[in-house]
Amino acid sequence: MSLxxxxxxxxxxxxxxxIDDANIPAYATNLNNILALVEQMNAVDTSSxxxxxxxxxVSQRLREDRVTEPNQRELFQGLAPKTExxxxxxxKVIE
Amino acid sequence: MDLMxxxxxxxxxxxxxxxxxxxxxxxxxxxxxxxEPNTQACAVDLGMPGVLPVLNKExxxxxxxxxLAVDAEVNRKSVFARxxxxxxxxxxxxxxxxxxxxxxxRGHVDIVQKxxxxxxxxxxxxxxxxxxxxxLHEDFHGMSGxxxxxxxxxxxxxxxxxxxxxxxxxxxxxxxxxxxxxxxxICDGNMAEGSMRCDANVSVRxxxxxxxxxxxxxxxxNSFRFVEKAINYEAERQIREILAGNSIxxxxxxxxxxxxxxxxxxxxEEANDYRYFPDPDLLPLVIDDEYIAGVKAGxxxxxxxxxxxxxxxxxxxxxxxxxxxxxxELAAAYETLVGLVGKEPKICANWLSQELxxxxxKENLEITESKVSMEQLAALVGRILDGTISGRxxxxxxxxxxxxxxxxxxxxEAKGLKQMSDTGALEAIIDQVLAxxxxxxxxxxxxxxGLFGFFVGQVMKLSKGxxxxxxxxxxxxxxxxx
Numbered sequence: 001m002s003l004x005x006x007x008x009x010x011x012x013x014x015x016x017x018x019i020d021d022a023n024i025p026a027y028a029t030n031l032n033n034i035l036a037l038v039e040q041m042n043a044v045d046t047s048s049x050x051x052x053x054x055x056x057x058v059s060q061r062l063r064e065d066r067v068t069e070p071n072q073r074e075l076f077q078g079l080a081p082k083t084e085x086x087x088x089x090x091x092k093v094i095e
Numbered sequence: 096m097d098l099m100x101x102x103x104x105x106x107x108x109x110x111x112x113x114x115x116x117x118x119x120x121x122x123x124x125x126x127x128x129x130x131e132p133n134t135q136a137c138a139v140d141l142g143m144p145g146v147l148p149v150l151n152k153e154x155x156x157x158x159x160x161x162x163l164a165v166d167a168e169v170n171r172k173s174v175f176a177r178x179x180x181x182x183x184x185x186x187x188x189x190x191x192x193x194x195x196x197x198x199x200x201r202g203h204v205d206i207v208q209k210x211x212x213x214x215x216x217x218x219x220x221x222x223x224x225x226x227x228x229x230x231l232h233e234d235f236h237g238m239s240g241x242x243x244x245x246x247x248x249x250x251x252x253x254x255x256x257x258x259x260x261x262x263x264x265x266x267x268x269x270x271x272x273x274x275x276x277x278x279x280x281i282c283d284g285n286m287a288e289g290s291m292r293c294d295a296n297v298s299v300r301x302x303x304x305x306x307x308x309x310x311x312x313x314x315x316x317n318s319f320r321f322v323e324k325a326i327n328y329e330a331e332r333q334i335r336e337i338l339a340g341n342s343i344x345x346x347x348x349x350x351x352x353x354x355x356x357x358x359x360x361x362x363x364e365e366a367n368d369y370r371y372f373p374d375p376d377l378l379p380l381v382i383d384d385e386y387i388a389g390v391k392a393g394x395x396x397x398x399x400x401x402x403x404x405x406x407x408x409x410x411x412x413x414x415x416x417x418x419x420x421x422x423x424e425l426a427a428a429y430e431t432l433v434g435l436v437g438k439e440p441k442i443c444a445n446w447l448s449q450e451l452x453x454x455x456x457k458e459n460l461e462i463t464e465s466k467v468s469m470e471q472l473a474a475l476v477g478r479i480l481d482g483t484i485s486g487r488x489x490x491x492x493x494x495x496x497x498x499x500x501x502x503x504x505x506x507x508e509a510k511g512l513k514q515m516s517d518t519g520a521l522e523a524i525i526d527q528v529l530a531x532x533x534x535x536x537x538x539x540x541x542x543x544x545g546l547f548g549f550f551v552g553q554v555m556k557l558s559k560g561x562x563x564x565x566x567x568x569x570x571x572x573x574x575x576x577x
Contacts, residue, residue, distance in 0.1 A: 014368055016181055053174040053196070053373040059381035065116045065153035068123030069137035076141060077133070086132035087231065087240030090183040 003031050104330045105298045105307055106259035107219075108322075110272055111250050112282040113226065113290040114157045120225050120249035121148030121191065128288050136228070136243035142187035147376055150175075154249040155380065157281040158198045158223050159390045161251060164275055164397055165218050167202025169387055175223075175377040178369045183241050184228035192252075194371040197222035198380065199251075204275070205399055206267040211413040216268050217256030224250050245289075251281075257296065257307065262326035266319050269293060270421070274398050278423050286317050293317065297326055298343070299333045308333070309343040313357050316350050325350040329357050401426055409433065409440035418448045425462045428469055435473035439480055446476050450490065454497050467496045474503040482563055488512035514563040518570070521554075521562055525570055528553040539575055547571070 003011075005024045008031065012019045019027065073086065082089040119126060122139035139146045162169040176194040199221035205213050228243035253272060259265045273291060276282040283290050298310035311333070316325045328350075333343050348357040396404075398420045405416040405426075420426045429447055433440045451472060455465060475496070479489045484507055495506045507513055515521055528550060529536055539546045554567050 010368075014179075014370065053379045054375065054377075056378060058378055059172075060150050060378040062152035062155060063123070063149045065118050065151050066123065067118045067125045069118075069125075069139075071134040072137065073131075073133045076136070076138070076143075082238070084235055084240065086134070087235070087242055088133070088183075089235050089238040090241055092232065092237060092239045093183055093230070 003028050003035070098331060098334055101302055102299050102330070102334050103302050103304075104259075104261055104326070105257050105300065105310070106262075106265045106326060107257035107296040108255045108259065108265060108268060109294040109296070110253045110255075110269065111226075111292045112253065112272075112276050112284075114154050114249040114251055115280065115282055116151055116153045116157070116249055118151060119247040120151050120154045120223065121247050124247070126248050128290075130244055132240075132242040133244060136246055140186070140243055140247040148191060148247075148374075150377065150380065151249060154223060155198070155382070156390060157249075157279070158221065158251050159382065159387060160279050160281055160394060161221060161253070161276065162199035162202065163387070163391050163394060164279055165199075165202035165204050165221075167218060167221070168200035169382070170196060170198055170200055171382060171384075172196060173198040173222075173380045175374045175380070176371045177374045178224075178371055180367050180369060182227070182230075183239065184230045184243070184246070186228070186243065186246065190225060190227060191374055191377070192224035192371075193222035196379075204268065204271050206264065206271045207402075207413065207417040208264070208267060209414075211417075213413075214258075214264065216258045216264075219254040219256050221251050221253045224252060226250050257298075257310075262323040262330075265295060265326055266323050269319060269322055271398070274421050274423075278395055278397055280395075286319075289317065291317075293322055295322060295326055295329075297329045297333070299330050299337070308337075309345050311343065311345065311357075312347045313350050314347060314360065318352075321350060321352050324352075324355055325357060328355060332357065395423075405429075409444070411441065411444055415441075415444045415448060418452075419444060422462070428462050428465075431469040432473055432476070435469060436476050436480070439476070442480070443476055446472060446489070446493075450493055454493070466499070467493065471496050471501075471503060478503060478507060482514060482565070483507065484512045485514055485560070485564060487560065488514070511561070513561065515558050515561045518566065521558075521566055521570055522574075524557050524562065525550075525554055525567070525574060528557060529574060536575065547575075550575070 005028060008019075008024050008027050011031075012027075077083045077088070080088050113126075114120075116126060118124060119137075119140060122137050124137040124140055125135045127135065139148060159169050173193055174196040175191050177189040178192045178194070179189045181188055197220045199218075201220065202218040203215050204218060205215050207213055226245050226248040228241055228246040231240040231242065233240070255268065259268055273284045276291070277284045285291065293316050295313045295316055296310045297313060298308035300306065300308045311329060313325050313329055316322045329348065336343055347360045349360045350357050401420040402413075402416045405411050405420060406413060409416075411419070419429045425447075429444065432443045432447055436443050451465065451467060454467070455462065460466075472493075475489055475492050478484050478492070479486060484492065488507070491510060491512060492503055492506045495510070496503070500506050515524075532550070532553065535546050535549060539550075550571050551564070551567055554562055554571065555564070
């Protein structure tokens with residue numbers, strides 16, 4: 001598998017990263033090198049190995065269903081650029 | 096609709112239910128509906144740097160309950176994954192969901208159709224995930240307002256197989272899921288408040304065709320009525336497109352209930368690429384057989400089992416039993432009523448699921464909000480069964496009870512609804528009717544037995560509707576044939 005400049009642009013868009021067109025070939029090379037490494041690892045026979053979802057071989061601990069968090073709206077909204085009527089204001093996005 | 100005659104609909108539903116926990120799925124913030132904006136959104140829900148999600152035990156238990164209730168494989172190991180997309184009401188830039196290994200695997204639910212037959216609908220999977228916040232697009236000086244109270248509220252997304260073949264079946268399936276989650280008390284099922292939401296995948300194909308058509312996903316169908324209307328609209332749209340020689344584009348469409356139409360939101364090419372991967376912040380969820388057995392032992396009697404019991408124990412039809420077990424509360428009311436009346440469960444069923452339900456539906460009330468108590472309804476049914484009043488009189492009593500009068504016998508007295516059960520008085524009336532209709536009596540005795548109803552009608556008229564119909568029948572028959 002080899003990535004071209006269109007794929008690089010798409011990946012950048014999905015991640016909402018602005019990239020300079022001039023750098024696209026370099027990104028493509030880097031990404032292709034990573035993919036080549038994955039390709040190399042694919043050569044190993046893993047048919048008898050269970051896929052790992054997490055590097056630690058332990059399972060999730062659960063919490064009791066209790067409300068423990070107080071209302072800290074003032075504190076959190078102090079960090080926001082714009083708020084009104086208790087809402088965070090953001091540039092209008094309508095899908 | 097004529098157009099649909101040659102076509103078959105293929106529908107699969109994705110139902111999201113908000114699990115009725117006290118706190119969020121990954122944080123200790125409250126989940127109560129209707130709180131002031133952002134007062135129930137903590138640092139974890141906001142995706143502040145350095146926070147870690149911790150899974151809510153109760154959300155897991157509820158998901159397992161649902162899995163057991165739909166006879167599904169409950170996965171001993173499931174994994175949380177990040178579903179990546181950007182939207183202002185999703186602060187982290189990803190939603191924690193489950194992808195490859197959901198908690199609930201393949202199962203099924205049985206839906207009862209109008210004709211009483213049962214259809215089995217496959218459940219592909221059900222997975223745990225967190226809800227997003229809410230965007231308010233009213234004008235805040237050209238900006239949108241974001242309320243993150245709902246962010247990280249636990250959801251169970253229930254995905255059906257494409258087994259549904261009409262909008263009516265889709266509604267029956269949705270109602271079955273609705274009834275089930277309310278029996279289990281894992282969701283309040285309030286569609287108006289968004290506790291239960293539904294997306295529908297719809298495609299059409301010519302009858303006899305095996306291959307599925309291209310499907311469209313309809314978002315935002317959040318009432319039983321809208322599900323039906325949106326699916327029918329969308330199916331008709333697709334059929335018209337195909338008949339016009341166009342092909343169907345795989346896309347996401349939004350249902351607009353005010354215009355009753357669906358319109359395109361985004362096509363497959365513009366579709367989000369979610370780049371799922373296991374969430375490194377969460378370890379795999381592992382549950383064992385002992386845990387599952389414990390949850391199973393705590394399950395209440397479920398609608399299907401209750402329906403079977405009602406059929407066996409009370410001799411109800413499949414349809415009546417289905418209606419009465421549609422909600423836990425209605426089933427409980429029915430059993431209270433039968434217990435109080437002590438006999439004739441079928442008649443009790445009619446008075447509850449038809450007569451009283453008529454009043455409830457008219458005012459859009461639940462059985463728990465009924466203006467007539469089961470004690471009152473039992474007294475009413477008792478007076479019909481002991482012959483004091485006729486069925487028609489019973490309806491008048493019910494009307495008065497609904498209007499706020501309290502006492503059945505008092506209403507019967509005040510309205511003069513008591514049936515004439517005095518044999519002597521009835522005979523006198525019947526003799527009078529027969530004497531005034533000698534020609535018809537001749538015809539009847541000559542074999543025109545269809546006239547019987549005529550005589551009954553005359554007797555009822557003369558008695559001002561107060562004659563006991565059963566007794567009238569008996570005496571009339573004797574006199575006409577004697």
